[in-house]
Amino acid sequence: MKNCVIVEDEFTAQEVAKHLAVKYGDLNILGTFDNAEDALKFINKNETVDIVFLDIHLPDMSGFSFLENLTSTPKVVLVTSDKNLALTAYNFDLVVDYLVKPLQKDRFIEAINQC
Amino acid sequence: MAQEPPFISPSEKTYLKGLVHLKIKIMSEMPNFNYIDQLADGDEAFKSKLLQVVKNEFPLELEQYHEAVSSSDLSKIASVVHKLKNKISMLGLESSYLIAQEYEESLKQNKTSKKESFEEVLTLMTDFINSF
Amino acid sequence: MNCIIVDDQDSARLVVRQLCEGIKDLDIIEEFSSAIEAIKFLNQQSVDVIFLDIHMPGFSGFDFVQTLKSAAQIVLITADKDLAIEAYEYESISDYLVKPITQERFKKSMNKVKNKLHRTSMIQHGGSSSDLIGNDLYINIDRRLTKLKFDDILFIKAKGDYIDVKTHKEMYVVHSTLKKIKDKLPDNIFLQTHRSYIINFTKIIDIEDNSVLIEKNVIPISRSNRPELIRRLNLL
Structure with missing residues (x-):
């Protein structure tokens, strides 16, 4: 079973991601964070995190800044309401997929299979 | 400009009570559980939990929106509108989502086009969320 | 690692060729100025990477990617900034590079492609059944x-x-x-x-x-x- 972390400041979106991760992704959720700083502290200390579901619009920094400050190397699935950042996403090696909210079951499974 | 009664079904009337007739003309779509039901796929526990989270969170975001509007900080408003987009689409409001998108784009360009339409969407959502 | 370049513009193919020169262990097998020629080739032979311009006259970009009978990774090379979101829908597209491409960005792309190649250990094929x-x-x-x-x-x-x-x-x-x-x-x-x-x-x-x-x-x-x-x- 793979481990994942969810970084998302909208609680509704957190619930959706948690549901999909557990029910369809068969993932173990190690933590859920609503800001980048706490998430970084946790993930950088935890080499067992396999996948990070990351929102790009976080209150304290952008998801891309988060990636620049990430020292661990989990696979990253970006989850966002913004359709315009896909080009930037391709610049980051850890990013395996880019999902536009609201999350859809089938597309979510495809993303996990890239991990 | 009042909407003629025959065009509103009894259930729509109940749901839309309190709204002015003008809104009914503009809003051709109604909030629904289509996305949420598909996501839950029979898991009633999850559906209840999700609706509870929406019910708790939406009023806070609504407040953030009004505070941002009072502050006249357009980038702050854009940020809240961006966040609200997810709930708009989760409640099946596809045209309203486009309105929110347009409003967000215009805010980024220092304008406020579609502000009124967006705020009507918020009212529509408030009524729906209060009903569950 | 071997590759082909598919772009209708001579100058564009030249640039990609030049970028490939800077990468160790990357061989350009062929260049094509049309999608049809590329497809004919790919039906006969397999490659690791396809450098592809998504905008070529008379050819439907992503449809081509979708129907491609090849296990190769695709690296899109294009002047269009707006198709990245659609590119993410295709598993075979490993990277999206906007012209003009720097050698640094290209190197990064090739590292990504190399890693992906090793991970899936795909065995290229030319046969069937x-x-x-x-x-x-x-x-x-x-x-x-x-x-x-x-x-x-x-x-x-x-x-x-x-x-x-x-x-x-x-x-x-x-x-x-x-x-x-x-x-x-x-x-x-x-x-x-x-x-x-x-x-x-x-x-x-x-x-x-x-x-x-x-x-x-x-x-x-x-x-x-x-x-x-x-x-x-x-x-x-």
Whole structure:
């Protein structure tokens, strides 16, 4: 079973991601964070995190800044309401997929299979 | 400009009570559980939990929106509108989502086009969320 | 690692060629100024990477990617900034580079591609067909017969005119349809769980309402196939 972390400041979106991760992704959720700083502290200390579901619009920094400050190397699935950042996403090696909210079951499974 | 009664079904009337007739003309779509039901796929526990989270969170975001509007900080408003987009689409409001998108784009360009339409969407959502 | 360049503009192909010069162990096999020529070539020969311009006269960019009968990774090279979001919908697209491309960005792209190549251990193919002999499946790869024990196969996924056959260590891309290979697999071990998936039933580690877990792979179960899966489980 793979481990994942969810970084998302909208609680509704957190619930959706948690549901999909557990029910369809068969993932173990190690933590859920609503800001980048706490998430970084946790993930950088935890080499067992396999996948990070990351929102790009976080209150304290952008998801891309988060990636620049990430020292661990989990696979990253970006989850966002913004359709315009896909080009930037391709610049980051850890990013395996880019999902536009609201999350859809089938597309979510495809993303996990890239991990 | 009042909407003629025959065009509103009894259930729509109940749901839309309190709204002015003008809104009914503009809003051709109604909030629904289509996305949420598909996501839950029979898991009633999850559906209840999700609706509870929406019910708790939406009023806070609504407040953030009004505070941002009072502050006249357009980038702050854009940020809240961006966040609200997810709930708009989760409640099946596809045209309203486009309105929110347009409003967000215009805010980024220092304008406020579609502000009124967006705020009507918020009212529509408030009524729906209060009903569950 | 070998590659081809597909771009209608001579100058653009020259630039990509130049960028490739700066990368160790990257060989350009051919260049094409049209998609049709490229497809003809790819039907005969396999490559690791395809550098592709998504905007070429008389050709539908992403449709081409979708119908491509090749296991190659695609690196899009384009002047268009706005198609990245659509590019993410295609598993075969590994990177999206906007012109003008720097050598640094290109290097980064090639590292990504190299890593992906090693991870999936794909065996390139030029052949087709598979045969059932005893308890083993023989698949034809690069005109060589490779033997796969049924017990080694975890699952098979449909991909257009091809199928991905996943074993514990490898992923074989075979020119066959799911239907064709299904006929060759024993019913008591293999089960179709979804329009695009056949699984080795004995390899299931965990089951959810809508998916099964096979090693680290999440395989969906469609509603119509669920009853059969449940029936099999009850027989255990």
